[in-house]
Amino acid sequence: MRHFFATAVAVATSILSHRTALALPVVAEPANAVQSVIISAHNTLNGTAPPQSQQQQHQQSLGVTDFTASSTSTSTSSNSLKFAVHNNLPSTQHGLMAYVTGRDMSGAVVMLNSAGQWYYPDAQGSMIPVAIPESANIGIPLSPKTSEFTIPDFIESGRVYVSDGRLSFLVVTSDLGGTTLVEPSAANPADASANVNWGFVELTNLKDAGIFANISFVDFVGLVMGMRLHLASGDAATQTQQVQGLAGDAVQAICDEMHAQGAKDGQPWGDMCVTDAASGKALRVMAPNMYVASHAEAMLDYYTEYVDKVWARFAGEDLVIDTQSGAGKVACRVKPAQNNPDKQVLACDGDNREYVKPVASDIWGCNTGPFAIVASDNDVHKAVVPRLCAAFTRSELLVEGGSICTPSEESSKRYYQADPTNHYSRIIHEHQVDGKGYAFSYDDVNPDGQNAAGVVAGPSPQLLEIFVGGFGDDAGGGGGAGNASLPGVQWHGRRDVPIRRRLTRFDRSMLGVE
Known part of the structure; x- marks a missing residue:
């Protein structure tokens, strides 16, 4: 896929060249989805080719909540995992949507459709990114309060995106004939989803290793999200675990402090804030590693x-x-x-x-x-x-x-x-409600028994709750250290994996699972 990536880099360079010479504030100005695409390890998921029997649609159907009603449905598969998304935002512009991406146990890229089935993206051999068709129904509309949905089987390298409005996903065929899913890019101001407020939870749920889920601010801070995990069994400290993450209004507050730090030391901290072109409001904050990727001359001699x-x-x-x-x-x-x-x-x-x-x-x-x-x-x-x-x-x-x-x-x-220090990381930690959530890729280097990584984990998960816009009045509902102990797994400094999905990129050998 080298020639494709070279093309993507060339496109990216043309888009961002006017921002490279000088450190300028980043304004979200979305363009055509294909013409403006930037592909990197941060926004791609690679998998095998879709199974022949599943190229149109995975037929393993499960019950999914009617998002306009309060009723719930139960799965018929022991491999399934239920999610509940709580909307604690004071308001939304376009209505919340959820998207689930990951790989199934065969290694194929999957997305959850609104009927609770796996959808297998397929570029049909195209080496140029193509949009996921609307008929795939990969966007799950969420209610103003609480919505539930279920994924039908185990998943690895997964993400649950939540967005205020619709997100754009593309698919391309790799040189080896596999599938590469191109997801929204937080660093590309011309990305088709650039002016959408979004965030995600990362997770892997395997038969033998159980679930590992985390929230991360390593690359950027966007739509504020927290989570609570319920396991089938365990003691009071592990059966229910939660990570509150950031306060609901943290993004604007973080941007204000980043601007203040930039005024203090002359560095472009404030320029790492991405603002909506129409309203001027802060949408997200890029981490320094993401910012300098598109501003090559910025902060070269900082350290x-x-x-x-x-x-x-x-x-x-x-x-x-x-x-x-x-x-x-x-x-x-x-x-x-x-x-x-x-x-x-x-x-x-x-x-x-x-x-x-x-x-x-x-x-x-x-x-x-x-x-x-x-x-x-x-x-x-x-x-x-x-x-x-x-x-x-x-x-x-x-x-x-x-x-x-x-x-x-x-x-x-x-x-x-x-x-000098990483003021992005410093400010992120100052706005964390419970001190949990990666602010850089080795933020799990902590004293034994502590979890600053924003991880929930354990066997036999029953429900993963996601809180959008902060925990609100729900913060007292979970106990737990948020770092369940599994045999053979050490969490300190184990992020010797690519920056993208530093938790869910663990392979089975690292987890001690055959």
């Missing part, structure tokens, strides 16, 4: 002086990283590189690779440069990377006590207290 000081400090003393694993505490020191004595690198005991100085984009994303993880890396390297990037993101390494990276209640007081 340069800080990184130089970190290298100078740890040339003379050890940086001790608690891996929270069998490797224990690992000592690291800046020294000449093994293959280039003139180059200073950070070397950690037992690590199979050394660390070069990260640049700003490496720190924003935590998955490039020294923070890239490859299959041949050993367990020490896989444990050090999340904690090292988290320490850079939280600006811990030059403050008192920063030479010992051990996640604890005490160390958390150091987060974001020094400049």
